[in-house]
Amino acid sequence: MSEKEKMDKENTHRQSSKPEEKNKGREVTTEREDGRKETEEMNARKEHFHPSTRSIQNTAHCKHSYSPKRVAVRPCLKQSEAEDELGGEVEAVSEEKDNKVKRKKKKKNKDAKNSEENEEPAAEVSDPKDDIEGDSVDEAEYYAWNELRLLPLLMKAIYSLGFKEPTPIQKACIPAAAHQGKDVIGAAETRSGKTLAFGLPIFQRFLEEREKADNMFAEKGEAAEKIAPSRLLQALIITPTRELALQVTDHLKEVAKGTNFRVVPIVGGMSTEKQERLLKARPKIVVGTPGRLWELMSGGELHLVEFTSETVGEVKAVADMHQRKAEMAKHSDAFIALPGWCISAS
Numbered sequence: 200m201s202e203k204e205k206m207d208k209e210n211t212h213r214q215s216s217k218p219e220e221k222n223k224g225r226e227v228t229t230e231r232e233d234g235r236k237e238t239e240e241m242n243a244r245k246e247h248f249h250p251s252t253r254s255i256q257n258t259a260h261c262k263h264s265y266s267p268k269r270v271a272v273r274p275c276l277k278q279s280e281a282e283d284e285l286g287g288e289v290e291a292v293s294e295e296k297d298n299k300v301k302r303k304k305k306k307k308n309k310d311a312k313n314s315e316e317n318e319e320p321a322a323e324v325s326d327p328k329d330d331i332e333g334d335s336v337d338e339a340e341y342y343a344w345n346e347l348r349l350l351p352l353l354m355k356a357i358y359s360l361g362f363k364e365p366t367p368i369q370k371a372c373i374p375a376a377a378h379q380g381k382d383v384i385g386a387a388e389t390r391s392g393k394t395l396a397f398g399l400p401i402f403q404r405f406l407e408e409r410e411k412a413d414n415m416f417a418e419k420g421e422a423a424e425k426i427a428p429s430r431l432l433q434a435l436i437i438t439p440t441r442e443l444a445l446q447v448t449d450h451l452k453e454v455a456k457g458t459n460f461r462v463v464p465i466v467g468g469m470s471t472e473k474q475e476r477l478l479k480a481r482p483k484i485v486v487g488t489p490g491r492l493w494e495l496m497s498g499g500e501l502h503l504v505e506f507t508s509e510t511v512g513e514v515k516a517v518a519d520m521h522q523r524k525a526e527m528a529k530h531s532d533a534f535i536a537l538p539g540w541c542i543s544a545s
């Protein structure tokens with residue numbers, strides 16, 4: 200046996216008889232770390248497949264990271280499972296949550312009470328001018344009406360009807376008829392607002408006349424009565440059908456609410472006696488159909504035959520009246536001026 204072989208044999212013997220001496224220091228530590236790693240991996244694997252922890256592991260793939268509180272409110276973990284896992288923490292979390300909700304509710308109620316208390320005085324100081332039957336009006340929304348320069352009483356009626364802006368036929372007719380005293384022939388499709396296109400100028404003129412009369416009365420006293428507007432009929436509106444006459448009457452009555460001007464329908468299908476009674480009250484505005492108007496005029500109904508300053512009619516109705524114009528002119532001054540204004544959908 201060579202020298203080298205002898206030495207190798209001796210080394211081999213030493214290694215097998217004293218392993219702890221050889222593995223001192225770094226090598227031992229490595230073995231321990233490997234062992235711990237292996238144990239941790241095994242535990243993790245066991246935990247992953249353990250039924251009580253499985254849901255929790257699954258939630259780890261959710262968007263939010265795992266936390267006991269989140270698990271407690273997540274639907275993927277049953278309450279009993281969560282309780283097992285978290286040892287009563289579920290109850291604590293939900294109690295805490297309940298308390299939070301209660302505190303929030305309390306705060307909300309307190310805030311609502313405070314804002315109510317703060318709002319009350321604001322309502323008290325609102326300007327009564329802006330108040331139309333309890334609803335305040337945002338005048339900026341009605342800006343387009345300003346161009347038409349209607350009197351405040353009429354603007355109030357428009358606010359209460361809620362018409363934010365005039366329709367095209369109203370924009371076209373109102374300035375010429377209300378402020379320039381022109382005769383107007385207007386045509387616009389049905390339901391386009393023609394009634395107020397002639398109705399508002401009529402009321403504007405009547406209100407201006409009334410204002411003038413009031414001023415004159417204040418200046419001249421009793422002497423003004425001779426020149427003040429009389430109780431004669433001042434506007435005659437002629438429509439081709441009874442339904443339209445009633446519709447126009449209703450619409451004008453809405454605008455006339457604040458003015459105390461009376462509007463009366465004179466149409467077929469109603470008792471003549473009743474209509475004579477209505478005319479005796481000397482309404483300022485009559486809305487009628489040609490047949491019944493003719494019947495009452497030729498019967499000598501004074502309020503219709505004396506005088507009218509404005510005549511408005513649908514083309515068909517006016518044409519119908521024109522056929523009898525010569526005869527009618529014997530009875531009423533109104534028809535000499537026909538047509539005053541002619542408004543039509545046709």
Ligand SMILES: Nc1ncnc2c1ncn2[C@@H]1O[C@H](COP(=O)(O)OP(=O)(O)OP(=O)(O)O)[C@@H](O)[C@H]1O
Nearest residue numbers: 362363364365366388389390391392393394395544
């Ligand atoms: N400026 C406005 N803004 C909004 N609605 C309006 C306005 N003017 C009138 N109206 C409404 O439009 C509807 C139609 O108006 P109106 O009856 O005057 O139309 P018309 O053209 O005379 O209809 P018809 O041809 O059937 O007689 C009514 O309900 C009326 O209240």
